[in-house]
Every structure is written in C-alpha cells, then in structure tokens.
Amino acid sequence: MNSSSDLGVRLELIDSCPQSRCTNLLQVCLMATIGFATVIGSSVCSWSQAPTWLVQHTASQFCIHSTVPLAQFERYLPSLCSLPTELSLTLQVSVAQEMIQVVVLENRESLDAYAHKILPGAPNRGALYIRHRGPGLVLTYFHDGWISDVRHECTHALLDVSGLTLPLWQDEGLAEYFETIGENPVGHTSHFHATRSQVRYGQVVDLQKLERMDSSSGLNAKEYRDAWSVITFLLHSSDETRSTYQKYLQDHQNKRGAGFLSHRLAPKIPSWRDAFSDFYRR
Ligand SMILES: [Zn+2]
Numbered sequence: 001m002n003s004s005s006d007l008g009v010r011l012e013l014i015d016s017c018p019q020s021r022c023t024n025l026l027q028v029c030l031m032a033t034i035g036f037a038t039v040i041g042s043s044v045c046s047w048s049q050a051p052t053w054l055v056q057h058t059a060s061q062f063c064i065h066s067t068v069p070l071a072q073f074e075r076y077l078p079s080l081c082s083l084p085t086e087l088s089l090t091l092q093v094s095v096a097q098e099m100i101q102v103v104v105l106e107n108r109e110s111l112d113a114y115a116h117k118i119l120p121g122a123p124n125r126g127a128l129y130i131r132h133r134g135p136g137l138v139l140t141y142f143h144d145g146w147i148s149d150v151r152h153e154c155t156h157a158l159l160d161v162s163g164l165t166l167p168l169w170q171d172e173g174l175a176e177y178f179e180t181i182g183e184n185p186v187g188h189t190s191h192f193h194a195t196r197s198q199v200r201y202g203q204v205v206d207l208q209k210l211e212r213m214d215s216s217s218g219l220n221a222k223e224y225r226d227a228w229s230v231i232t233f234l235l236h237s238s239d240e241t242r243s244t245y246q247k248y249l250q251d252h253q254n255k256r257g258a259g260f261l262s263h264r265l266a267p268k269i270p271s272w273r274d275a276f277s278d279f280y281r282r
Contacts, residue, residue: 051114055104060084061097062154063135066104068142073104076147079181083151086178087158090235092246093253098161100154102138104146111141129156136161152179164253168215170261173227177235186232195229199280204273205229207262229280237279240268 055066060081066073080102088095105111108126115122119130127149128139136157140150155175159166166174180188198204205226219227234245244264251258262272269275 051105051110058099061099062102063099064102064104066142067106067110068104073142073146076150079147080150080154083154083178084158087155087162090178091174091249093164093249094162095158096162098135100136100138100157100161102150102154103140104150105139105141108141108143111139115139127153129153129160131157131160147181148179151181152176155179162253164249166249166252167211169210169213169219169223169227170231172219172224173229173231176224176228177231186236188228188232191225191228191232194225196280199277204276207265207272208260211260211262229276233276233279237275241265241275244268 051067053065053067055064055068055070057064057066057070059077061084062080084095084097087093103114105114111127112124115125115128122128127141130137130139138150138153138157140146140153143149152175155178156171159171159174176188176191177185186192207230210223210226210230213223231245234241236242245261248258248261248264250256265272
C-alpha cells in the first residue's frame, strides 16, 4: 500500500527493451518529485488517473488499466498470467504475490505522453517498468509485439518485488528470456540465430567481462543478446548449470552473499568457451 502523494520518491526505470530489441537502453535512477496522486492499492484495481480507462481488469496478479478494448488483448492474458509460475518453476525462487499494475495504451505517442505525465523527464521507450515505493508499474502500448513487451517488463517487476536485485545484465537477460512465449524457450526469435552465428565465427560471450561491466549507462543491443545467451545457456545447457544458477539466485534472494557467478561455475565447467560453443552448436 502506498501513500496517495509522493514527493521525492526514488523511481527506477528499468528499460523498455525496445520493440526492435536493438536500441540502446538506459537504466535511469533518479530522484523525482511528482504529484502522482493516483497510486494504488496493492491488492485492488484502484487506479484513477486520466486517461479514462476503458478497461480495468484483474488477471492473476496483474491489474490491467487499458484504453484499448479488452477484446484486442484478452487472448494474450493466459501468457501473462502464467509468468509468475514460469519464473518460480524455472528459477526455483519465491515469487511475491504482490499486484503489478499494467497500463495498456493505444499507441506509442500516448505511452510517451503518459510516461512524461507521471514522470517528467522519463525517457521515450516502447515499454517501461517503473519501480515505485508501492506496487510495480508497467507501462505499455498495444501492438503486435505487446505480449513480449509486457512479459519482459513484468519479469523485471516480478523479480524486483520478489527481492531479486540482480546485476543489470542478469535482470535483462532474464527479461529477454521470459519475454518469449511458446514451447521452445531457447528459441528467442532474434537472439538465438545471432548467437549461433557469433559462435560459428568463434565469438563466445565472456562471462567475467559481463560481470565486470559498468552498466550504469545501460546495455547496448549486443549486450542484451549476450545477456540472454548466458541466461539461456545456464538454464538449458545441463542440469548442473541450471541448479548452480538456481542456487545463486536463491542466495541472492535470501541475501546470503551470492558472489560472482563465474566463480561458482568454474569448478563445474572446465572450459567456458567449449561448453558455451557446444551448446549453441547443437
Ligand atoms: Zn528490460
């Protein structure tokens, strides 16, 4: 539950991983003074800010406020509602039951205008997750790739409310991973083939370089792809890599000093280059 008016609230915008997945993204942390007198019971749909919502609909733990008719996106809702369970089962972490507020606007211009209204100076993005002191807020607009965008941002939101404050590259890698729907989670439409192509040319993602990366200015397109490729490798290369990563995430969630992922993997993977290459050559 949050106060109805927030002054000097720390907001954190964690990208929008662009609709084209190829725009440089920023992580923007800023102190903002906002008159955001709208927010929000944590367990009910109680959003009350212009524009006039055509739809206020609760689906699982997502409270959806939309200017787009429900009929346009209702078919996608099962793929959104399943996301908390997917995270919990795949990562073997506890996912908080907290409500996530999801805004669906009719076009990109409306999204930009709305984002600026609630947060002057907000970057223009295809979708946004705004971390507030209260419930997470995901801003989207409806388009053909909406379900990917909303799953991506809601992954950020769910990790955040669940106390999984991860290095940015992992946060983005997981969001990229879970934005994909379908039976083949390895098959991210753009990242998979690009990663295979890189591997064919001997280019293997350097995990330690990712870990050392200064991500204060966000990730570029290649770093998004690299982050996805490492997360996907960890979750699908072998039972051992998956369980190692799950344990790492559990330690993060339980504030047990997770350390460097590469240090945990080193005894189990004699050659990162070989293992990574072999996985993407399959
Ligand atoms: Zn993201």
